[in-house]
Structure formats: structure tokens, C-alpha cells
Amino acid sequence: MSKAFDGKSVVVTGVASGLGRALAREFAAEGANVLGCDVNDPAGEETMAGIGAYIHTDVSKESEVEFLIDEAVRRFGRLDVLVNNAAIQVEQELAETSEEQLDRVLAVNLKGPFFGCKHAIRVMRPAGGGAIVNVASVVALAGDPMLAAYGAAKGGVLALTKSAAVKYGRDKIRCNAVCPGDIQTPLVEAYFAAAEDPVALRAQAEAEYPLGRIGQPREVARAVLFLASDDASFVTGEALVVDGGVLAEIY
Template sequence: MGNRLSGKVAIVTGGNRGIGRAIAERLADEGALVIVGDLRDDRSADSGGVERLTFMSLDVTKEASIRAFVDGVLQKFGRIDVLVNNAGMVIHKSIDEQTAEDWDRLMAVNLRGPFLMAKYVVPEMRRIGSGTIVNIGSVEGYMVNPWHTAYAATKAGVHGLTLGLAVDLGPDGIRCNTVCPGWIDTELNRAYVEMHPDRSLIERELGQLHPVGRIGAPKEIANAVLWLASEDSSFVSGEMISVDGARTKKISLPAILDEEYRAKLTKPQP
């Protein structure tokens, strides 16, 4: 518990579960008044920290819902200091299987949503002369898993949106950055792993993709968001910060060489 965000009002979209919930609770740990905006209400599924959060209905695909949500936050709390655009979704389909409706849905949630949230929150940040926007992008904004064409396109778009907002809003005292998670241990990712018959093998190989030797935890994304939302990062804007255990920094090797590399890492040192 700390006070790095004491007196600040923070919005976290898609904050009922997973990474979004970890972010909301971490900001609350540091004194922020946190409003979770989400279509779903899963408070009963995980009661930890709920009493410190305010839950309000929000559909980031609908401009009217966003406008009403922001108006409601201002009526109740009087200001907005931090916006975390976390709401997102993924579709796992080849380009042949993807429909125009699939594409439009991903764009509406993952890219149009952050744009509209910023559109309606920025005037209030401009009024108070400061503010921080943290978008949740992905390492798939610059490297891509198979069958994630539309998802990767939306996350690359989020990165571009971040750059534009940082440049345009800097003179108003508003910073904008993006956190790019690698493989994180969320309910969604666990469900994907559990589809495979040899779960332990999948988990081990996922860990080996990361030079640090493991996958990430939601709290590690939340810690990065906290840093960007606080004055500790006051001269940081327009950045895409990967939180991925160096996964994107390791050049792929042939399987036999990669095995030798991993064996050296795990070999006891004299």
C-alpha cells in the first residue's frame, strides 16, 4: 500500500477480471479512486479488493455508452486523472475464416474504444491541466501469433494511437503510453492451455519462450501501469513498453540450438 496516486480518480475499462482487475486493484493500493467500466459484472467471482472499487456499466463499442459513463464519473467524482484503456478481445481465426463482422468487432472494442474513451476524457484532463492515459497494447503489435491477423492489426493501431495522443496532448500536460504484455497467466490464457492434452508440456514450453524462464502474472502488468500512471514517469510519453520477460528480444533459433541454449541456462554453475 502506498500513496503515489492519492486523491487521483482513475478509470479502468474492462476491469472486472484478469489483467484489468489487477490494474484496478493496484491503482487503488496506491490511493486512487478507481472506477471499473465493464459490460460484465463479475464481482461475486472474486471479492478481493471489490470494496475499494466503483463499478459502472460501460460498452466501449458504443459512443453513447462512453459519453454517459464519463458524465457519470464526473458527476460522482468531479475529475478524471488517469485513463487505462484495457478492454479488449481476440479472435483466433485464419484470414479465410474471418468475417467482416469479426474484423469490425475487434476494431470496435480494441481500437475504436480507446479512441472514444480518450475523446471524452481528454477535455476533463485538459481542464485540470494534467492527466495520464495508459493503453494496453500487446507484443502482437509488432510480432504475431498464427491466426491473429485482426487482433494484431488492432494492437498496432493502439500503438499508433498512443503516439498521436502523446504528440497532440503533451502541450496540455497529458501523457500517453502503452504497456505491451507478453504471455500472462490469465483465466483466458489458462483456458487456452487447458484445451491441450499435455498441459504440463505446454506450460513448460511457454515458459521456455521467455529468457526469464517463465510466463508473466497480471500483477506485473499492473505494476507497469502504476508506474506510467504516477509521477514517477513524469517525463515518459509516447512509449510502447513491453512487459514480456524479454520474449520479443530473443532471436529465434533452430530447435537443436535452442535446446543447447536452454540447457546452458539451467546447468548448475561451479
């Protein structure tokens, strides 16, 4: 039976952990040739063992992202899909955020996807098109008191997504975003662990979700695969919220 991404060339950033690992697995299971990257090489290589290829890439460095994209074309002949997933989280209120913290978050979480889009478009355009999915966050759409820099970067990712969609749609390049709520990954586990009472914070977070729980990485990955697939052939410039209903609730 044919699979949704049979023979497609897919690059996923941040595959060493959490959502990136789930994305690499789901794309590979759907038949894609997957090139994953991260800065955590042992864990990134572990993710990709037996399902695809891995190379070290710091997404905050344009030359490394350029190399990543060219490497996908060298290995697979073309690039069909890029998922800009890699990110870091700094928990800090706005008034206490240092210039260094802001620079680092913007470098990884905003410049990273920007470089990814730029170089993916460079190779997709002459090849006749492709799909880009940027991983944003519900924090791009609603405020979080302790994620000022992170939220600013994710809001930028949504603007980047729309700019790319409107400029390159006629080149048959679609660009969309997903906005996940809390997803059970090391990033969120670290957030809970830093609290005075991690168990209570987790229970409180889960209680806030209309579905009564936080999400699993695979549940976001499947939404990303939809946006990257031909099933979403008329969807571009969209920010798909995958949040268990948390943004839908007024109180």
C-alpha cells in the same frame, strides 16, 4: 505515509477479470479513487467491492464510454488517469477471419481505446492534464499466426497512443502504452485450454520466455502504474514492453 495516487481519480476498463482486476486493486492500494467498468457486471462488481465503484460500460459504444468518463468526473470531481484495458481475443488466422470477427475485435480493442482517449482528453484538457495508458500487446510489435485481427487492433492502439501523445502533450496529457507478453489471466488460460494438449502448450510457451515463465497480472499492472504516475512525468508516446524478454530473443 503518502501513496502515489492519493486522491487521484482513475478509470479502468475491463475490471471483471485478469489484468483489469489487478489494475483496480493496485490503483486502490496506492490511494486512488477507482471507477471500474466491464460488460460482466457480477464479476466487475465483485472486483470493485470495497475498493471503488463499478458501472456497466461496453467500451465499443461511444455513448457508454462518454457516460463512464462523465461519471468519474461527477463522482470524483476530475479525471486524472484512464487505463484502456478491456479487450477480447479471437484466435483465427487471417485467411479464415470473418468480417464479423474482424468488426467485433476492432470495435472492442481499437474503437474502445479510441473512444476512451477521446473522452478522457475532453475532460482532462480543461482540467489541466492527466495520464492515459493503453494496454496493447507484444502482438502489436511482432506477428502471431493466429491473432491477425487482434494484432491489427493492437497495432492501431500503438498508433493511437502516439497520435494522442503528440497532439495533447502541450495540454499536459501524457499517453503511453504497455505491450504485455503472455500473462496468466482467463484470456490466456482459454487460449491454452483450446489446444489439443493444454499442459504441453503451456510448458512450450513458458520455455520460450527468457525468464522461463509467463507473467502475472500484477507485474503488468505495476508497469501501468509507473506510466500513469508522476515518476513517468517525462514519458509520453512510449510503448513499454512487459514480456519477460520474449521479444528480445532472436531465436
